[in-house]
Amino acid sequence: SQKIEQNSEALNIQEGKTATLTCNYTNYSPAYLQWYRQDPGRGPVFLLLIRENEKEKRKERLKVTFDTTLKQSLFHITASQPADSATYLCAPTGGSTLGRLYFGRGTQLTVWP
């Protein structure tokens, strides 16, 4: 069965630094990989999608890479701010999973001033 691992449950960094979150997956070949943000007491919110033929994608201070050989995605937040503190979820998508979307357990990011 599919397995999705996110590097650590919690990541604490200082404001202004770059946060790097890791998502690894096994046992399937997604055509896309999505990243979501979840704040306490709320549903996840879509941030970015990267396709298998894209090495890198950027949106403002966010950057995502997708290495289908390593079966890994890296999610970077540059110039991090306390408002970036949240849980970030990855979701490899497509391929054999079709309409279903499975998520990693998430990494809780805390940015301290």
Add this chain to the structure above:
Amino acid sequence: NAGVTQTPKFQVLKTGQSMTLQCAQDMNHEYMSWYRQDPGMGLRLIHYSVGAGITDQGEVPNGYNVSRSTTEDFPLRLLSAAPSQTSVYFCASRSTGTTYEQYFGPGTRLTVT
């Protein structure tokens, strides 16, 4: 657009009781899903639907039923509640386009005593 709405926001049940969690979306999305989220377990897919009249099981379907009679609504039924079903439940929807972006509802916090 209201997006994805869920009712109720909170619910307390006694073991053995039944209830229906409501989910509706006004974006004309074909795909809808139900997830449960438990501490340390991430989001787990319960059931999903790729259109009216079509449903299928996810990772943790036992104890739950779904039906999809309209595009807009996707209710989740707990037939005989158990304490193990204490969780936060999220409904989500997405279009059949290639964006794959999922929209989540605000969640229902269910406690079974």
